[in-house]
Amino acid sequence: MKLTRALVFALLCAIFAFAIGQKPGVEPGDNLVRFNLIQINDVYEITPVSKEGGMAKIATVYNSYKQVNPNTFMVIAGDFFSPSALGTARVDGERLAGKQMVAMLNAIPLYLATFGNHEFDVNEAQFGQRMEESKFGWVSSNVWNAQGTALPKTEMNRIQVIESGEQQVRVGYFGVTIPSNPAKYVTYTDFMEAASKQVKELRPKVDVLIAITHLAYEDDIKIARAFPEIDMIIGGHEHEMHRIEIASLPGIYKADANARSVFVHEFGFDPITRKLQKKSTLRRLTADIPEDPTVKTEVDKWVKIAFDAFRKDGFNPEAKVADVPIALDGSEASVRNKPTELAKIIAEGMLAAAPGSEIAIYNGGSIRIDDTIQPGELTEYDVIRILPFGGKIVSIKIKGAYLKRILAQGIANKGQGGYLQTAGVTYNGDQPLYKGAAIEDGRDYSIAISDFLLTGNEQNLGWLKKDGNPDITVVQTHEDIRNATIAELKRRFGN
Ligand SMILES: [Zn+2]
Known part of the structure; x- marks a missing residue:
């Protein structure tokens, strides 16, 4: 039975990989250093909602790209600790409060996150625990603790060195968040000033510059217009897909909430000409996308923990x-x-x-x-x-x-x-x-x-x-x- 299921899954994946084509954004046979960023944002549920989305389908897409190019990384543009129904389940007297989500993102695994406003819905102790549990990185350049210093495990920016054979590409990331959730344990500084500082600092040091944002799209447009030196804005906060591409400005991308879709960004950097090629594709995680069995097992485990807690509450x-x-x-x-x-x-x-x-x-x-x-x-x-x-x-x-x-x-x-x-x-x-x-x-x-x-x-x-x-x-x-x-x-x- 187990073997048959595994076989069926392998077959589904093969069909799926074929269906999505795996066409790189740029043609092979050149000297490009290629890497992929898989983008999710505003994810509250770990299971599919109306058969769409869910952690196990995200893992399927992520793995299908990772198999072709190991330089594939997942990023989330905020909003996932809360709100969620599972997160309200009381286990041993403590609400899960996003614990299930961090465990799932660790399992896929996620590479990098920035804060959304909903990260601060949970109380300070819960926030500290979630940060402690997260095995992925955090970048934020405008959200601080109450004293105005860095939140735990949070970097102002990150430079990732991606290697391909003899060559490498340096990718810089910074994050900014909408100051709409005035939780007592956080303070905000101006996101435009923060972006300006990060662009000045990072641009000379990196080949590719990515802003991970959790802002209203009008504010993303402001950032795009003010800082054309950014290569891409990976955003969140709006729950519907946004794809804003204005000539000579960085593209702004937001996927649908609850991973009903993910954005796949394929990059090819030429270290000699320093030219960057980009291709962004929206992948809908519809009912026919198979669920990754390993991640599905982990999802089921958390659903059971939460449902058992709800049963205890009647x-x-x-x-x-x-x-x-x-x-x-x-x-x-x-x-x-x-x-x-x-x-x-x-x-x-x-x-x-x-x-x-x-x-x-x-x-x-x-x-x-x-x-x-x-x-x-x-x-x-x-x-x-x-x-x-x-x-x-x-x-x-x-x-x-x-x-x-x-x-x-x-x-x-x-x-x-x-x-x-x-x-x-x-x-x-x-x-x-x-x-x-x-x-x-x-x-x-x-x-x-x-x-x-x-x-x-x-x-x-x-x-x-x-x-x-x-x-x-x-x-x-x-x-x-x-x-x-x-x-x-x-x-x-x-x-
Ligand atoms: Zn938000």
Whole structure:
């Protein structure tokens, strides 16, 4: 059985290698020093999502190039410690918090990373552990610790000497990151100044200069225009593929999130003429790309560790919840700005889970999947992916005036995680209504609210804290918001 599977895999790989052609970017028979960079960025899941992507498919592509040219290296342009559903699994009292991702990237293996904003979602202790576990390199020239010095294991830049026969090519890398995640343990300096310094320092020392960036694409364009001496910008942060090639400027490349695609960059450097040839190809990691069996075994190991942890918390990750006939929009751009069908389902589920409640309120930022789930079968694991942090639903009683203050701040938080999603409230312009009528300042309202909002840790909602707050009467604590969502999905779409 094992032999047959191995044989089938070898055959699939051979077909795959043939299918992708393995055509080098430059013709053989010259004196070029050739190397390949395999680019991934914004990878949160280690398994395929809707049969696309996943670590084992990345390994297949990486190995297929590595077999032809040992000078093949993988780089990641940030965003992989978080957010992910697997990362929220509690193992021995500690959340995985990206441990599974670092283990997978070590296994492939990854050569070099830069930070994305989501690397700093994890707490300082977890961040330190992930850095300690990583066997790959880190480059960053604008992110520092709280004291303004280097983060652990992080180099400002790196020069890689790639050898081919008698010849060699020196490749310089530096990394810059968008300063959008103000975690307490990091500080940022200006990425344009950092890039300028790195270009000045590296360009005279290297044959090829690569910027690994995690920036909004407009900022990548700024870097490209300001520093045409860069040979290529390998970027991340946007979740959709970007390929920006402007004559005489460095090309900017971003692959699709979750490795639905990878960019393969093939380089050929002529040490005599010093000319560099480049060819960038987007490879989609579709359902027909075989999974590398060694890496797949490692993926399965981590999925089992996480699923066992979810089972301990009372979930059955593989269990089907419902066949959902509609797409469910959980993208951050939506759920932090407006109600979506998915956001409404969660709020309605809260109302049902807290009997007697008139209105449900939770923060849009608790929806972390940042993706639209296509119609089809939904499992309990998908619900964990939607609401990875979960949390209890709490019934409270508050006056109408206080309710209006909460709702107004929810709207003022538009664009942020503190934008509030609701059920039972409609609007007439800015005026919130309950059952079509204006909310009365002096009347008591029964609210189902997420326990997180009552901690006072939400942006601009510190005053909503339940402890010692005379404006809030806590009535009862109910089940986890994920169980309430599962029940609501079954009510709506179950058979
Ligand atoms: Zn990002």
